[in-house]
Amino acid sequence: MLRILIKHIRQKVDLSEQDAALLKTFFFQKNLTKKQFLLREGEVCNHFAFEGWWISDFNSFINREKALLNIDAIENSELLLISFENYERLTLKIPVMDRYFRILYQNSLVTKDRRLMISNKSTAEEKYLSMVRSSPEIAKRIPHSLIASYLGLSPETVSRIRKKLLFQ
Amino acid sequence: MLRILIKHIRQKVDLSEQDAALLKTFFFQKNLTKKQFLLREGEVCNHFAFEGWWISDFNSFINREKALLNIDAIENSELLLISFENYERLTLKIPVMDRYFRILYQNSLVTKDRRLMISNKSTAEEKYLSMVRSSPEIAKRIPHSLIASYLGLSPETVSRIRKKLLFQ
DNA sequence: CGTCTCGTTGAGAGTTTTCAATGTAAGTGG
């Protein structure tokens, strides 16, 4: 797991061997079985988790507020966690991690801008299509009701859209 | 203008006098009169602009793609611009700027997460109220049709919501 | 087999958009 993380980081920035070794000490590993919760609504999000992706209730993590989101595992998962305190220490001890997160967040902002534009201006069908096109593998693996929730649509609407698209 | 920028940066990170002086060379100033365009849809966004805020078509700026957004001045404005090339050089020459942008983007992500949740799950009235509450000064200064556009609503809907709220 | 979760379908209700008309206030040029 830690190797995957370091590889991921090195795709974006130069990380010395020394820093890579130090970095490892800031994380710890956790396994989740399907449906097990990482974070419940109302708790404060203490961790970040990696899967090729970082996930969190970001507002809760950064601003130490109660989470508005639930996060649970759709499939059995291995996670690397970092606490908020370690996240802050990490960027101070290994300055290149500021660059890593800057690039990570920069890309994330572009994606969120796009999601926001789609959410604001598109019909349910366009939202569904954009989701399926941008993440076809995920769309296949997760329940339709989660896609609906992600898009801010009712499961029934997604079901009807799928039916309509099948006949085209 | 440059002083405002440096002050802004120093609220988030430590910037040496030397780096502050160097930083100035990466920007140039531009004035826009009301309704003058900074960026037209279809052009590639070369600049970032500051107003207490950074603005751009971020996808166009970062990924060198054609802009999906128009950006024009609602009021006469003074801007500091930075080109994409200078933005990249800036973070290499002044590493603490990676930290500055990391924190800037981190906060921006939290805000966008919130906007996205509101956009996905709220009614038109809730969207309008959340916008007015989070930015009352802006809501007073700009045309209602721009608020509508920002929220992904029609101007008529915003007008009806305003009327309804007046009678409550 | 029973249960649980997820997905589908239909019908009606509610919300928001679109279209068209009208109102209003702020420039602009004669």
Add this chain to the structure above:
DNA sequence: CCACTTACATTGAAAACTCTCAACGAGACG
């Protein structure tokens, strides 16, 4: 200063879209 234009806001009515509620279906799993 007035008539004209322009931009923005309001209003009404109909159309379009999406949701909610309720019923039913299908597959997984103990």
